Amino acid sequence: MTSGLPVLVGIDGSRDGIIALTWAAAYAGLRQAPLHAVYVVDEDRQLPVGTPPPGPDDGSEVLDDAGEALDRIGFSAATLEVRHGHPAQVLLDLSESSQALVVGRRGMGGFAELVLGSTSQVCTALATKVPLIVVPDTWDPAAPARGRVVVGVDGSVEGQEAVRFAFELASATGAELFGVHAIQLREAWPDPSTWQDPARQLWIQNADELLSETLDGWTAKYPGTVVRQHAVTDHPVRVLARESQDADLVVVGGVGRTAFSELRMGSVARGLLHHSHCPVAVVHHPDP
Structure with missing residues (x-):
């Protein structure tokens, strides 16, 4: 490194x-x-x-x-x-x-x-x-490391650079990598009562699959890094700010396509920069 x-x-x-x-x-x-x-x-x-x-x-x-x-x-x-x-x-x-x-x-x-x-x-x-x-000014240089790097995942090719950065830092510091995918539900989602299995939350299943597909390749490259993932239905700023309370760094991509698309430095990114309890890395794809 x-x-x-x-x-x-x-x-x-x-x-x-x-x-x-x-x-x-x-x-x-x-x-x-x-x-x-x-x-x-x-x-x-x-x-x-x-x-x-x-x-x-x-x-x-x-x-x-x-x-x-x-x-x-x-x-x-x-x-x-x-x-x-x-x-x-x-x-x-x-x-x-x-x-x-x-x-x-x-x-x-x-x-x-x-x-x-x-x-x-x-x-x-x-x-x-x-x-x-x-x-942020809330970060305490004298405090012990949390041993946790959080990365916002959207499954896009452009977002891979942020995932790479997060894995690289987690590996170098011995931290756990925590991949997060936040979903904002739209009114267009079908009524759960019409599903074959109403107890099965399709968006969570799809999000879990997206997280696994995104993180698995990097896990193979960094086999010594502990990786966890979490899909949640909530606003990205709330999710990432909440996770930042117990993290050394939150990493987001500069270009996205789903709930994280505004993290190009738009309203979500600015909200996160205001409310994060730990440092935030915005990592852009080299050829957006």
């Missing part, structure tokens, strides 16, 4: 940015990869009315804080850099020569647009790029 490309993380001087930096350092160590931490000075950022203009910002204080945080956890394979421009655009440009992009869920405003901004803007920028990992 190695790569010469760095893990890229956005820092902004906030506690949230330090939490994201800590997660990124752990991930870089797991990948045996260097870490590239970047603070982007956004000189065009609009300040709230009545806020006095800030003084000159050379980024030195932010980099010092980041360096101290890395020293505390004993991570030395890192480069710290200041850039100028639009934070989201700078990070997306740098991500083209990185293996993953990590950002905090909240902060001092620097990266909020990357996560919660225009769906079309973010989708266009990220559709063919590296995995995006969003670390």
Whole structure:
């Protein structure tokens, strides 16, 4: 599990940015990869009315804080850099020569647009790029690992990249992989009283089969990884947010075709990023 490309993380001087930096350092160590931490000075950022203009910002204080945080956890394979421009655009440009992009869920405003901004803007920028990992401020770097990676499964070819990422991480950390397929029932479903066997929930059976077909091939590639699966009738955000309470990471695909289709960074993904208790990885197919 190695790569010469760095893990890229956005820092902004906030506690949230330090939490994201800590997660990124752990991930870089797991990948045996260097870490590239970047603070982007956004000189065009609009300040709230009545806020006095800030003084000159050379980024030195932010980099010092980041360096101290890395020293505390004993991570030395890192480069710290200041850039100028639009934070989201700078990070997306740098991500083209990185293996993953990590950002905090909240902060001092620097990266909020990357996560919660225009769906079309973010989708266009990220559709063919590296995995995006969003670390919430509720994640505790000092807490013991849960030993569980959750992945949202939709059975699509495009979603296989997310499943691969989840299996790879679960295998490297010795975690259990938990595959989830969420189904939102439509009014068009036939009345159960008309079925030959009303006690047999057809959508659950179909979902279980989809999960097995998706996960079985990867299970053979990672025979040492414990795999469980769960099909449920509920809203994807509720399902994944609930599962995130006992997970180290929730992984979703960037393109889907069923209940997870909106996880292209649409309403479901944004809802999950708001409500997840653990980091969330959005992994796009390389050729959507």
